[in-house]
Amino acid sequence: MNGSSLTLAGLVGLAGALGALARYSVGRLVAEQTKSTFPWGTLLINVSGAFVIGLIAGLVSAKVLNTTLQAVLATGFLGGYTTFSTMSWETVQLFRSGGRAQGLLYIAGNFVPGLLAAALGLVLGGLF
Amino acid sequence: MHEKLSLRRRLLAVLCGGFLGTLARYFLSMLVQSWLGKGWPYDILLINLTGALLLALVSTLADETFLVGPTRRLLLNTGFMGAYTTFSSLALGDVLLFGKGELVPALLYLVLSLLGGLVMVVLGDWFGQMLVQSFRRSRPGAVSSPATHVDVQDDILLPVEVDEIESQSH
Numbered sequence: 028m029n030g031s032s033l034t035l036a037g038l039v040g041l042a043g044a045l046g047a048l049a050r051y052s053v054g055r056l057v058a059e060q061t062k063s064t065f066p067w068g069t070l071l072i073n074v075s076g077a078f079v080i081g082l083i084a085g086l087v088s089a090k091v092l093n094t095t096l097q098a099v100l101a102t103g104f105l106g107g108y109t110t111f112s113t114m115s116w117e118t119v120q121l122f123r124s125g126g127r128a129q130g131l132l133y134i135a136g137n138f139v140p141g142l143l144a145a146a147l148g149l150v151l152g153g154l155f
Numbered sequence: 156m157h158e159k160l161s162l163r164r165r166l167l168a169v170l171c172g173g174f175l176g177t178l179a180r181y182f183l184s185m186l187v188q189s190w191l192g193k194g195w196p197y198d199i200l201l202i203n204l205t206g207a208l209l210l211a212l213v214s215t216l217a218d219e220t221f222l223v224g225p226t227r228r229l230l231l232n233t234g235f236m237g238a239y240t241t242f243s244s245l246a247l248g249d250v251l252l253f254g255k256g257e258l259v260p261a262l263l264y265l266v267l268s269l270l271g272g273l274v275m276v277v278l279g280d281w282f283g284q285m286l287v288q289s290f291r292r293s294r295p296g297a298v299s300s301p302a303t304h305v306d307v308q309d310d311i312l313l314p315v316e317v318d319e320i321e322s323q324s325h
Binding site: 036040041043044073077079080084101102103105106107108111113114116118134137142144145 | 170172206207233236238244245249254273275277280
């Protein structure tokens with residue numbers, strides 16, 4: 028690895044740290060506001076993050092953003108912001124405590140709007 | 156012992172974990188892509204499934220206050236595993252496969268991620284329970300550390316009130 032690719036890796040890591048902090052903050056804020064055991068926070072985080080990663084990919088294909096910036100913002104920040112492991116864990120917790128309906132609603136609520144949001148972002152970003 | 160984690164401690168745990176988790180994903184992804192190519196997202200699937208397994212394992216250990224206390228849980232789970240695994244790349248990767256008309260690879264990626272994640276959580280939880288039980292059998296009467304109070308408000312992953320779940324499920 029040369030100097031510039033190490034610098035890029037460092038920036039991706041820093042952006043990921045900020046993404047994780049944003050996820051922690053948004054997750055806590057939403058949990059305090061909704062006072063619900065249903066994980067609205069992670070859902071909001073994952074769907075919004077999927078939209079923005081699509082938007083960034085669209086902007087890169089339209090040559091508005093370069094791939095270095097994409098690595099920092101998408102692989103770094105959004106990768107740290109959105110999460111798969113917590114979502115899977117929360118789904119199993121819902122299946123065990125809240126019943127089948129809540130678990131199914133939650134996992135479908137992540138994947139269906141998440142994929143649609145990524146597709147929408149991709150199309151919108153490509154328009155520029 | 157009721158000790159609340161300071162804000163500084165919590166922020167540092169999430170930031171450090173997030174930094175390391177993101178770098179682990181970044182480098183492992185490059186490594187896997189250099190072996191298996193970029194045709195199908197083997198890298199993100201591997202990362203997400205291993206992360207789900209480890210997050211469940213750590214959560215179970217933390218719930219049993221065995222080896223993992225509130226700070227380590229924040230560092231390892233909210234920080235590291237949260238940033239190591241990713242939902243946004245999964246969503247985009249799948250949309251791109253669908254967009255290229257690769258219907259079967261796209262569906263395979265979706266189903267393996269979705270069901271695989273749940274299976275990994277169950278496995279990680281089970282493995283954690285085994286670890287705790289085997290420790291308690293080998294040392295009867297031993298109090299596992301840390302015996303600190305787990306501050307529920309410190310961890311968004313924990314339900315706020317146990318009573319609430321009870322009332323929702325009935």
